[in-house]
Amino acid sequence: MTFVTSPDDLYKSVPVVAFERNVTDLWKTRNISPNSKQFGIFTESTGEDTDILSSIYTDDQELVTRKLGAAILQQRSGIDLRYRIRTGSFFRWVEEHCSLSYNESGEIISAYSYLWMSSLPVEWALLTKGSEVWNTLNSKIRHDILNQLTAILGYLELSTDIITDPMLIDFSKKEQNAAEKIRNRLIFTREYQKIGLLEFSWISLSDIISEALNEILLGPIRIKIEMNQSSLYVDKNFRVALEKILENIPVHATGATDVIIQLRSTDEGGLLSIEDNGCGISEQHKARIFDLGFGNGNGAGLFLSEKLLSVFGITIHENGIPGQGARFELFIPSPILNFNP
Template identity: 70%
Template structure:
């Protein structure tokens, strides 16, 4: 026996609601699929139109409004939103995928949305809450350990002043070095604690590069950015990865005067290139520079950068020529990149 199911049957059976927003008032719904009654979502209407914002949980309204407003202001072709919405007497987590189009004057022309109802947003919210509690506990424990290490280092320094035996002085110095390394490792854990804790969104690539540069002293090195109006789907941890890469230039790129940051298409995705005109990196070290502890500094920077980038499925390589400068190439997959001139 063959069972045939029409696309319309599948649509009404799926946990998804389709609706069209009003162009003149983006928070009003012009039309909506009939299966919203099945889930009790967006069933109340006034003057023939349903107001979606009033149905969204009050703690989510500000974030949703700002993200939608930002998408319209930047003329984005679409946006993904995650929020809680009224479903009868309760609220349910949903994900909205809104497709946006504009007329020649830049005004919204059509806004079509799919409201996906699944357990994934709930699981994400629970994971986020659990991670938040765990990180708070880790922060407190780390703070207490650092306080104890500070006391140990203080006593070791006093002991060095009191001891005259060369052997004991040598032992004390080694103990102090070990304690300082433990302290550095603990401080390092602060930097990756919030990886995966921030919400993903479409962000301007040039803006986030500029934000990263604001955290670094690059003078007198000049930086040139050529990424157009390209967008990337990431969270703010991507900025931290860029900071770690860029911070290496004034510290290790001897003789560097300029840095060029550019984006070019590459296969289905794009290649973000960070290139300086400094001393470059010898061939034997090109793969080791991403190892934990390698290098003259703390040895954390490029290691952390590579690990953060891997979350976004971005790979990084150093393909510069020794004596001509370093060239870091970040291969960004197409599903998180929108290249715009």
């Protein structure tokens, strides 16, 4: 992700400490946003030639130095770094997002960075560790249950071939249907497997929407995307959530010919809307469309989408007009949104 806004403008639009690196020594600063004192970062700085590395926690210095060096060797336009930085008398986790530009000779001509103040890096680390443990355990349990269900289904099928009583045959078929539903639900839980295991990073919203659309067959439906260069602090599960919303359109939005996807700024963040001009959703169904098992399909798509979005603090509602089209609105909180009009 590339930022070309100067630090003087950048720190005013998002809750960050912004600074410009000295291109002759990237671990020195040329300019720091005035709010650095508010966060207790670079408190002794005058804004010129402040040593960045000395403020970073000792155990993190080697990793961030190596990652930044690799990005420069590859002439990447940007790099995301996660480390602990001194804030007064203690160290605090931050996300640094550094935008790099080069001349034709491959030399760096500008390096703008900002430090995002958030507890999310710590929360992400704890969530990852916990998820690894629980997912390993859940995978084993799920595997064992599926094996037992397969055996039950096999015995039920054999029983149906042996018994002749119509009532018992009917009971056997109902038992098979119930066991199949349990089996499908267990397989569905695999969708949750990677929640909390994928690394969060700043992702271009327009890029991830395009990736989601590439996974969906919308047929003749036209897509209009009204998007700027905004970005989100999420993982790849956000794309999965979008896919679950979009794949419903050709199936349920009868008569739809157009879909409009747009983002607008709100007082508390942003509103991402996905709107079609199909048959819409009736009022009596609006309250249940995110329930597991509701709908004509397996009833899992929108349920999963809502749960995945909730991981990022994003809420989703359907506010379309029945008979005129469906409109899914995703409310994105400001801490994970870099809105660039």
